[in-house]
Amino acid sequence: MSHITLVRHGQANTTARDEENYDKLSDLGHQQARWLGAHLRDTHAHHPRVYCGTLKRHAETAASMGLPEPIRDARLNEIEYFNIAKLFEEQHGVAIPTDREGFVQHLPRTFDAWANGDIRNAPETFDEFETRVSDALKDIGTEGGPAIVVTSGGLISMVVRQAMGLDIQSMARVALAIMNTSMHRLYPIGAQLSPVLFNAVPHLESPERHFAQTHL
Secondary structure: OOOEEEEEOOOEOOOOOOHHHHOOEOHHHHHHHHHHHHHHHHOOOOOOEEEEOOOHHHHHHHHHHOOOOOEEOHHHOOOOHHHHHHHHHHHHOOOOOOOHHHHHHHHHHHHHHHHOOOOOOOOOOHHHHHHHHHHHHHHHOOOOOOEEEEEOHHHHHHHHHHHHOOOHHHHHHHHHHOOOOOEEEEEEEOOEEEEEEEEEOHHHOOHHHHHHOOOO
16 A cells, blocks of 8 residues: 655646636746655655646646656546636625635635535536545555645645545635645555645745745
């Protein structure tokens, strides 16, 4: 048995207000990924199995990290938050925020409404998202050596929810905390995968790199 390390992608296009324009790394996002890749090489981290979602920001992060060509799996993609938020605004009048503080309030409300089925015609239901994440992690498994998975913050928060039995509000707080290019490790304990590392950014801990500890 071995572990699975989830990595959130590097900083994406923070000025975007739709899925397509958000889905590319900023210059800082590429740098964050290069620093993480160098850290993994310097510490002789061994990941014979490499996965990522099919989004551009996932592939760009893996490439800037210097990882081997990953297995791409759409089940590892992020939720379509912009599209869900637009529906939430249209159906319930909840405006999409334009700043970090607004987003901190908006995300838990959106997750709640989405999970309760109050947002009609969403790209996927909350239950569908939960199932695809569970199925993807089950298929990656822990056989064949350590796996590294480049994905997104919302998906990582769902993984933590499933491992720890979190409610929706707790899952939302986890999602808000997750930094770009942070590492999150799962290890099999008994019959379940358990978190043994959360939101680790050792490649960004030196004082001159603190500016690169970004959440958006």
